[in-house]
Amino acid sequence: MDQQHKFNSKSVWQRIKPLLCCVLSLGMSSSLFADPGLSQPSASKSELVEQPAKDRLAPLKARLAKQYPDVEHLSIDDYLADHPQAVLVDVRAAEEYAVSRIPGAVHIEDRGKLLAFARKHADAQIILYCSVGARSAEAARFLQDQGKASGPQLKVGKVANLAGSIFQWSNEKRPLENEAGSTSDVHPFNAWWGWRYLD
Numbered sequence: 001m002d003q004q005h006k007f008n009s010k011s012v013w014q015r016i017k018p019l020l021c022c023v024l025s026l027g028m029s030s031s032l033f034a035d036p037g038l039s040q041p042s043a044s045k046s047e048l049v050e051q052p053a054k055d056r057l058a059p060l061k062a063r064l065a066k067q068y069p070d071v072e073h074l075s076i077d078d079y080l081a082d083h084p085q086a087v088l089v090d091v092r093a094a095e096e097y098a099v100s101r102i103p104g105a106v107h108i109e110d111r112g113k114l115l116a117f118a119r120k121h122a123d124a125q126i127i128l129y130c131s132v133g134a135r136s137a138e139a140a141r142f143l144q145d146q147g148k149a150s151g152p153q154l155k156v157g158k159v160a161n162l163a164g165s166i167f168q169w170s171n172e173k174r175p176l177e178n179e180a181g182s183t184s185d186v187h188p189f190n191a192w193w194g195w196r197y198l199d
Contacts, residue, residue, distance in 0.1 A: 056171060056197055056199065057132060057133075057164045057167060057168050057171070057197055060132055060133070060197070061073065061133060061163050061164055061168075064132075064133050064134060064137050064161075064163075065163075067137070068137040068138070068140070068141055068161070070141060070144065071137050071140045071141050071144065071159075071160070071161050072140075072158075072159075072160040072161065073133070073137070073160070073161050073163040074127060074160040074161065074162055074163060075163050075164075076162065076163070076164065076168060076169060076172065076174070079127055079160075079162060083125050083127065083160075085124075085125070086124065086125040086126065086127045086160075087106065087121055087124045087125065087126050087127070088102060088104055088105040088106065088127050088129065088162075089105065089106050089107075089108050089114070089117070089126060089127070089128050089129070090102070090105040090106065090107045090108070090129060090130070090166075091108060091109060091114065091128050091129070091130050091135055091136050091139045092107075092109065092130045092131060092135065092166075092187070093109060094107070094109060095187065096131065096187035096189065097109075098178065098179070098187075099178060099183075099185050099186065099187040100166070100170075100176040100177065100178050100183045100184075100185050100186055100187070101166070101176065101177060101178065102129065102166060102169055102174075102176065102177075103175055103176070103177050105129070111139070111142060114139060114142075114143065115142075115143065115146050115156070118143050118146075118147070118156045118157065118159065119154065119155060119156055121157065122155040122156060122157040123157055124157055125157065125158045125160070126143070126157060126158070126159045126160070127159075127160050127161075127162050128140050128143075128159065128160070128161055128162065129161070129162035129165040129166055129169075130165050130166070131165055131166060131167055131187070131189040131193060131197075132164065132165050132167050132168075132189075132193065132197055133161055133162065133163055133164055133165045133168075136161045136162065136165055137161040140159045140160065140161045143156050143159045144156070144159055147159075166186060167186065167193075167197045167198055170184075170186045170198060170199070171197075171198065171199045186198060
């Protein structure tokens with residue numbers, strides 16, 4: 001009976017293991033590991049407690065503000081109220097941008113092109129966003145560092161990171177668009193991020 005039980009358990013595990021591996025890898029993206037400081041998502045027990053939609057990203061936004069203290073982290077409300085003429089730039093991957101974006105956003109994923117764009121629009125306020133604000137905070141720091149170079153052609157204007165980025169925008173039920181028109185879909189970045197931060 002024990003041998004039969006062991007055999008059945010082993011047989012069940014052999015059937016479940018490939019499915020489990022597939023589920024765990026579903027939606028994982030190599031770009032996850034490109035996010036500085038967030039390569040291995042971690043959350044304390046208190047962070048995992050369900051929070052209201054507007055607060056779901058609060059612990060992550062606080063962590064990013066500490067990680068990038070030299071970058072301005074602009075709330076969505078502040079962006080809409082105080083910076084209506086700002087240039088909004090989506091720094092996510094093309095496949096993420098294709099699913100949806102904040103209306104009016106320009107897509108620039110490449111750092112070199114982003115720097116050229118920022119120098120061309122040195123007199124404008126540039127606000128960057130990504131999924132949750134990690135890649136855009138890093139891009140904002142990059143532009144600020146490049147803007148310290150001397151010379152009028154090397155100037156970079158005021159740059160900010162949109163706190164909570166498109167996930168926060170979506171959680172607040174604000175309008176999104178893609179090539180087909182309006183949408184409510186958001187690229188989850190990967191399965192874990194979608195489950196953790198998107199409503």
